[in-house]
Amino acid sequence: MTDKKRTAGSLKLLGGRLCLDFVNTLDWRGTDSPQEFLKTYDDLVSWSRHAGICSQQETRKLYKMAEQSNAEAKKVLNRTLKLREAVFRLFAAGIANRNPLKEDLAIFNKYLSQSMKDSQITRTPDGYAWDIAGNRAKLDWVMNPIIRSAAEILVSDEINKVKACADSACGWLFIDVSRNQSRRWCDMQDCGNRAKATRFYKKKIKDASRKDAQAPR
Template sequence: MADLNKDKDVYTHDLIGERLCLDFANTVSWHDSKQSQEWLTSYEKLVNWCLHADILKKQQSLLLLKKAEERPSEAKKVLQQAIELRESIFQIFSSISNEKRPTSKDLSILNSALVNAYKMMRIVPEENKFSLDFLNREETLDGMLPPIVQSTVNILISEKELSRVKKCEGDPCGWLFLDTSRNRSRRWCSMADCGNRAKARRFYHNKK
């Protein structure tokens, strides 16, 4: 069986998006560059990232990896499906952050994923309220995708949150985030990363 600790690099990936779907959209380094770097290069890395993002528990991850070893062609298709969904999410929120309308193609991909996601959802009674939960995520190889779809829907139908979706100004970073700052002043994916690079460039130009 695949080892969850083999892809230790996945645990160094920062979750800076403030919402699950935005963190998922950020599973590519330098997303707006022709030299972008793909993180999800295997089904195993997809599962490990979902464990890192708390979509899956360890036991669920192990069961999915075992199923993937038994059904490698299906696992490959799910990986391709996940990447297609991620790119549609990225394009949708990139358009929105630039005050543009998302394309019908990207919305169609999301809507198809939404139909599949709702098949796996259920209403669960809790004390004095109800919550939305997902059927056993380890039962199907694409069981990690519905929570990502639901996170996307939650932002899209919330006027307040939708207006706070931004893209990092550190060109060509391309990472997305929800600006939760009080005065909506966040500009960078991280001050320690793109923020510091921008400060260094300003210092260089001023000195020059």
């Protein structure tokens, strides 16, 4: 709801992991009117550039390719949103200590197998490295690093460090890497401060009414 989080290309990246920042492209999940930042395929590209998935040159190429195949770009956006929501539900289940829905794991695995099909090992000066981006001639390659990021958290201890912002209306997810696992807010400057202000306001009202009650008649 704040100006700082206004567009896909300028959203704060506070999740600590790519897939969590991706989940946070839907803001105010806990309210009746969540705010969607990925409304078009171009939004997805702009976010991908912002999050470091694609270079400036790759970004330009994706915009151009999308312009030439509008219908395909729309389909990719819809698939991306479906992936995002499945990833969110998997993490939300973990946060709530619930088993995930089989359907959500199945959805995720479908995306995962596609991204693995597109992945390869490449030779580097130091040895070998994963090239997980896959076929850059396709509009959907930007999804692959996100899928990989989610898979890595799901199979590691990091799954236990994924938390939701203490402001349930906000709904942003993040990885809590603080030593004593004490991080509560997606952003201390934003949700944290708002909560502090609300507490302060409530206390002021309470103090005022107490004073009124104690006031001599």
